[in-house]
Amino acid sequence: MKKTVKRVKVKQEESVSLSLTVNGNRHVLKVRPAALLLDVLRDVLKLKGTKPGCHEGECGACTVLVNDIPVNSCLYLAVRAEGKKITTVEGLTGPGGALSAVQNALVEEGAVQCGFCTPGMAISMQALLNTHKSRKKSGRGTKSLSRDDIKKHFEGNLCRCTGYVKIIDAAEKLLAQSE
Numbered sequence: 497m498k499k500t501v502k503r504v505k506v507k508q509e510e511s512v513s514l515s516l517t518v519n520g521n522r523h524v525l526k527v528r529p530a531a532l533l534l535d536v537l538r539d540v541l542k543l544k545g546t547k548p549g550c551h552e553g554e555c556g557a558c559t560v561l562v563n564d565i566p567v568n569s570c571l572y573l574a575v576r577a578e579g580k581k582i583t584t585v586e587g588l589t590g591p592g593g594a595l596s597a598v599q600n601a602l603v604e605e606g607a608v609q610c611g612f613c614t615p616g617m618a619i620s621m622q623a624l625l626n627t628h629k630s631r632k633k634s635g636r637g638t639k640s641l642s643r644d645d646i647k648k649h650f651e652g653n654l655c656r657c658t659g660y661v662k663i664i665d666a667a668e669k670l671l672a673q674s675e
C-alpha cells in the first residue's frame with residue numbers, strides 16, 4: 497500500500513514592532529518575538545561592543561544597562577526592552593570618543609588584557625558608580641564600600657585573564673575619585 501506523506505506547514509514567527517532607546521538614540525525595529533536583546537544590539541543595530549560569551553547568564557560579557565539596571569542581554573528578550581533605555585559600552589564614551597571615568601580607570605590600572613570581558617565589566621562598573629553616587633546624594637550611603645563589597649558587585653562578571661585584582665583596583669579608584 498502506498499504511504500501518504502503529510503506535509504505540515506510550519507508557521508514562520510511573525511515579527512513584532514519594538515521601540516527602544518539605545519545610547520540616547522531612539523529606534524523602531526521589527527524583531528522576532530523570541531529575539532534576544534544581545535542579538536538585536538549586535539546584529540540589528542551593529543553595536544558589537546557587547547560580547548556574546550556563555551549565552552547562559554554565567555559570564556557577564558553581555559551585560560548592558562536597561563533603565564540603569566545591569567542585565568545579561570543574552571537572557572533578556574528584546575521585546576521586554578519596549579520603551580526602555582539601554583546603555584551599551586559604546587554609550588559610555590563621550591563626544592569624539594572621549595573615554596569615560598570608568599574606561600579611564602580600567603586603562604590607568606592596567607585592568608584589560610584580552611578585553612573580552614571588558615565591555616561587561618565596564619557596564620557593571622558604571623552601574624556600581626551610579627548606585628554609589630545616588631546613595632551619597634540621597635544621604636543613604638555615607639559609608640564607603642569595602643573592597644569585599646566591590647568584589648561582590650562583580651560576581652556576575654568573569655575574567656579569564658587578569659585575576660581580577662586590577663579590575664577591583666580600578667573600581668576602588670573610581671569610587672574614591674567620586675567621593
Ligand code: FES
Pocket residue numbers: 547548549550551552553554555556557558559568569570571
Ligand atoms: S553571554 Fe550573557 S552571561 Fe555570558
Ligand code: FES
Pocket residue numbers: 607608609610611612613614654655656657658
Ligand atoms: S581581560 Fe581577558 S577575559 Fe578579562
